[in-house]
Amino acid sequence: MGGDGAPDIVIKGLAITAERHPKARILLIGDETVLGPMLARSKRAASICTLRHAGSAISMDAKPTLALRVRNSSMRLAMDAVATGEAQGVVSAGNSGAMLALAKVVVKTMPGIDRPALAALSPSARGDVVMLDLGANVVCDWRNLVEFAVMGEAFARTVLGLPAPTIGLLNVGAEQMKGDDRVQKAADVLRGSKLAAQFRGFVEGHDITAGTTDVVVTDGFTGNIALKTGEGALRLVGEMLKQVFSSSAVSKLGYILARPGLERMREWLNPARYNGAVLVGLNGVVVKSHGGADAEGFAHAVDVAMDMVTHGFNERIRTGLQQFELQAAPIAAAE
Amino acid sequence: MGGDGAPDIVIKGLAITAERHPKARILLIGDETVLGPMLARSKRAASICTLRHAGSAISMDAKPTLALRVRNSSMRLAMDAVATGEAQGVVSAGNSGAMLALAKVVVKTMPGIDRPALAALSPSARGDVVMLDLGANVVCDWRNLVEFAVMGEAFARTVLGLPAPTIGLLNVGAEQMKGDDRVQKAADVLRGSKLAAQFRGFVEGHDITAGTTDVVVTDGFTGNIALKTGEGALRLVGEMLKQVFSSSAVSKLGYILARPGLERMREWLNPARYNGAVLVGLNGVVVKSHGGADAEGFAHAVDVAMDMVTHGFNERIRTGLQQFELQAAPIAAAE
Known part of the structure; x- marks a missing residue:
């Protein structure tokens, strides 16, 4: 849900990923009322994605402390998935400060x-x-x-x-x-x-x-x-x-x-x-896509995250x- | 006497200075057995220069501490001229570390x-x-x-x-x-x-x-x-x-x-x-030309030094x- 062109750019990017890595499995986390119809229109992206609903999204200007308090944000649920081992890595174009804070607290150093x-x-x-x-x-x-x-x-x-x-x-x-x-x-x-x-x-x-x-x-x-x-x-x-x-x-x-x-x-x-700056030194792969x-x-x-995994x-x-x-x-x- | 193409480049540079600023007065300090014949061949540079002999020159790889001990180097004599008020600024393509050390000790902060x-x-x-x-x-x-x-x-x-x-x-x-x-x-x-x-x-x-x-x-x-x-x-x-x-x-x-x-x-x-990085914050103008x-x-x-003065x-x-x-x-x- 993060970045200047989200979630449109994300879905289009995943269509490219699906072409390059048809065996990839992507857990797509965000507002399902927005993402559902988008996936329905992009069969290619849908072919590698499992959609999971998140009740909120961290805004680009939110303070890291706020990001840590919200439990149902898409970024938080994505980090949770890495922490539990359900996912091996997370890619987001969202708020950098929030991402660093959540990665440290949830995925851990x-x-x-x-x-x-x-x-x-x-x-x-x-x-x-x-x-x-x-x-x-x-x-x-x-x-x-x-x-x-x-x-x-x-x-x-x-x-x-x-x-x-x-x-x-x-x-x-x-x-x-x-x-x-x-x-x-x-x-x-x-x-x-x-x-x-x-x-x-x-x-x-x-x-x-x-x-x-x-x-x-x-x-x-x-x-x-x-x-x-x-x-x-x-x-x-x-x-x-x-x-x-x-x-x-x-x-x-x-x-x-x-x-x-x-x-x-x-x-x-x-x-x-x-594109794809990596937060290295965590118990999982955390990749930050540029917001623009x-x-x-x-x-x-996504390629960088997959290479690392x-x-x-x-x-x-x-x-x-x-x-x-x-x-x-x-x-x-x-x- | 400093820089990759010294003193040839310096004399050629001063010929350009003479063209741009015919009223400039340059105290040229270095080995007179080398600089004398060069000035004789460049009438234009000679028209603005007064030659002063220096018994030694700081090499490009000399340590700053050595530069401080040698009293008759061209760089030292140039700094002395600024310290006494004889000159208002110094330009050198020589050893940067030596220049910084001499400027601090001789020209002073x-x-x-x-x-x-x-x-x-x-x-x-x-x-x-x-x-x-x-x-x-x-x-x-x-x-x-x-x-x-x-x-x-x-x-x-x-x-x-x-x-x-x-x-x-x-x-x-x-x-x-x-x-x-x-x-x-x-x-x-x-x-x-x-x-x-x-x-x-x-x-x-x-x-x-x-x-x-x-x-x-x-x-x-x-x-x-x-x-x-x-x-x-x-x-x-x-x-x-x-x-x-x-x-x-x-x-x-x-x-x-x-x-x-x-x-x-x-x-x-x-x-x-x-070209022309300036050591600012000294009791005089000190300009470092790139060695190359x-x-x-x-x-x-030289233009930068003249502007500052x-x-x-x-x-x-x-x-x-x-x-x-x-x-x-x-x-x-x-x-």
């Missing part, structure tokens, strides 16, 4: 993880890059950064299918002495862990789009701002290109001639292709943490 | 300013934006952020010539309750100051390129990463466009047709146009701070 983080894919010159935290934790300590590295590594394995993803810690310079105590300690611990062979040390802002590492780890404040700054820069160039190609009849012709390549480029940078996502974007968010994302984190604790304990104790 | 910051211009859809801190202070408290706002406002007035620049504080969301204690307190203080009418509250990463405010204030860790992430995104698109336009004979023709607009766009995003800048870029850095940048900060203390004192005391 994984043992060994201090705080969940928000992770997503970002385009780079060398393929997609996993970035986290994108804003779930505005204040982080070095332990959080180390956990983000473990969870980001698991994300890259399960969603990007990489056998040994490389990890970089975002900093103001690549030299070992750069940055504050937080990144210094996190780097020390990672260098002494079983992830050491995959850990490439500090990376800088431009390394995200250069694709220097498969995973880029940072705190939620910096990560959120870096993500939006990169998106803003891409949007600025997009607008400038539009102006360039519409400035004269000759340049319009130029556009037509270069169109196939330009369209491929636009498609490659298309936000829908990167279209049907294709929503379907991509199918490829054992949480098991991978558990393994990563176990290996890690063995190595990290003496360092943590020496702190 | 302005009364009322806790720590200098690194500020620069960045492109946006609505004209150039002043961003600071870009990395001088990896750890900042709310007082630093407030001081950055005052200094950024003075920068926008003197370099961009804006009569009442607007100010935004970079955060993970525009809503008042977003962010950590640091940005919360800084915003409270700014709302209660004489800058209140120009203060637009919190801005997000994408607001930098959207040009939502004329000045964007943040800590040095986030600012450095945001700047480099934006640059990285622009570089990625630039590389993709190159590929698109060289992928076939037809798309090459498309490029030729759209070329005037594409060239204007490239020129507009040209890093040389944004070309002659045009170096000349731009000519338009009374430091006087403007002093005024800003005075007005500010009057208003901010009760809030600071109530902390």
Whole structure:
């Protein structure tokens, strides 16, 4: 029931999912008087959906505390389904703050993880890059950064299918002495862990789009701002290109001639292709679709959730943490 | 003597400066056995330069502590000239860390300013934006952020010539309750100051390129990463466009047709146009040219320094701070 185009976009997105994954089973939760007729009109979406009624929906501007009090909201019932094991993951385009709060309280944080983080894919010159935290934790300590590295590594394995993803810690310079105590300690611990062979040390802002590492780890404040700054820069160039190609009849012709390549480029940078930020570190898969996502974007968010479930994302984190604790304990104790 | 193409690029840049500002007076400091013959070959640069010999030069990888010990380096002598009032500003493409350390020790921080910051211009859809801190202070408290706002406002007035620049504080969301204690307190203080009418509250990463405010204030860790992430995104698109336009004979023709607009766009995003990061908050003007800048870029850095000197940048900060203390004192005391 959440997001700018809900529930229409959701049903259309699920029709795409049904085409791609006819064996998927979706528990569709929301107002049945609205969703029922919609499913009746979309046979394809209906073929993979079971409809469950929810008496209310969390509005996009509701405070997280309100979301926690309402027991019959569609978001709450979806989280309940994951908590009881009825569903393995939840996808929503609704209120982010409410989603984070409900996920923490209902689905709960994984043992060994201090705080969940928000992770997503970002385009780079060398393929997609996993970035986290994108804003779930505005204040982080070095332990959080180390956990983000473990969870980001698991994300890259399960969603990007990489056998040994490389990890970089975002900093103001690549030299070992750069940055504050937080990144210094996190780097020390990672260098002494079983992830050491995959850990490439500090990376800088431009390394995200250069694709220097498969995973880029940072705190939620910096990560959120870096993500939006990169998106803003891409949007600025997009607008400038539009102006360039519409400035004269000759340049319009130029556009037509270069169109196939330009369209491929636009498609490659298309936000829908990167839709689906994942709340990692919970006892289940929780995927946040952008509120403004279209049907294709929503379907991509569902793809991400299915990849994580199918490829054992949480098991991978558990393994990563176990290996890690063995190595990290003496360092943590020496702190 | 600093930067990738020194001193050749510097002399070529000064020839451009001589053309633009024939009345400028440049004290050129470095190895006279190298610089003397170069100046003899560039009459234009020589017309505005007085050469002063320096017995050594700080290497690009020297530690700041070493830079502080060497008394006869070109960078040290240049800072000395500003400290004694012989020169009003210094421009260098040399070692950033050494420059920051020498500037603090020799030129010294302005009364009322806790720590200098690194500020620069960045492109946006609505004209150039002043961003600071870009990395001088990896750890900042709310007082630093407030001081950055005052200094950024003075920068926008003197370099961009804006009569009442607007100010935004970079955060993970525009809503008042977003962010950590640091940005919360800084915003409270700014709302209660004489800058209140120009203060637009919190801005997000994408607001930098959207040009939502004329000045964007943040800590040095986030600012450095945001700047480099934006640059990285622009570089990625630039590389993709190159590929698109060289992928076939037809798309090459498309490029030729759209070329005037594409060239204007490239020129507009040209890093040389944004070269010249300023260490603000010192008793003098200190401008850092990018180590990889070309002659045009170096000349731009000199332009920035001259604008700041000519338009009374430091006087403007002093005024800003005075007005500010009057208003901010009760809030600071109530902390």
